[in-house]
Amino acid sequence: MDITLQQTVFYVVAILMSVFSVMTVTTGSILRSATYLLFVLFGTAAIYFILGYTFLGAVQLMVYAGGIVVLYVFSILLTNSDKSINHKLGRSKIVAALATVIIGTALVLFLIWTNGFALNLIPESSEISLREIGLSLISADKHGYVLPFEIAGVLLLACMIGGLLIARKR
Numbered sequence: 001m002d003i004t005l006q007q008t009v010f011y012v013v014a015i016l017m018s019v020f021s022v023m024t025v026t027t028g029s030i031l032r033s034a035t036y037l038l039f040v041l042f043g044t045a046a047i048y049f050i051l052g053y054t055f056l057g058a059v060q061l062m063v064y065a066g067g068i069v070v071l072y073v074f075s076i077l078l079t080n081s082d083k084s085i086n087h088k089l090g091r092s093k094i095v096a097a098l099a100t101v102i103i104g105t106a107l108v109l110f111l112i113w114t115n116g117f118a119l120n121l122i123p124e125s126s127e128i129s130l131r132e133i134g135l136s137l138i139s140a141d142k143h144g145y146v147l148p149f150e151i152a153g154v155l156l157l158a159c160m161i162g163g164l165l166i167a168r169k170r
Helices: 005-026 030-051 054-079 091-115 130-138 146-169
Strands: none
Touching (some): 005 030, 130 146
């Protein structure tokens, strides 16, 4: 089996994303968790670039890695909630988490094996014109993105206002 540089980079990025994903949810510090999330989002952008989706990779870097994580860190620092989280997990929660992981892994493996995905097949990159992307982004029809974009904007604004109100009470 001949392994290419592209496949090697993909596997390295996938392993790093998996490690940082686990570290995101298991760390005791909220600020460290946001930092690990930033690395996971960088890895997602790298996967997009490996697949040839340059526009999605750039959007991932600008919007999520650049904007959302900065918003998270700003909110964390604004509310001064970088205290360590040390919770004792009971036996029932550990068993439930383990059962969820086993069932989720079994489901993913079942879907991979029954659908016959081509693991070594990387699709040909086909660029969509910037005009088509722009028209679909501002479109308000069934497949448009104006409504989800506006909802996300209002949600982020509400989060910022809530963070300011919480920080101002102190």
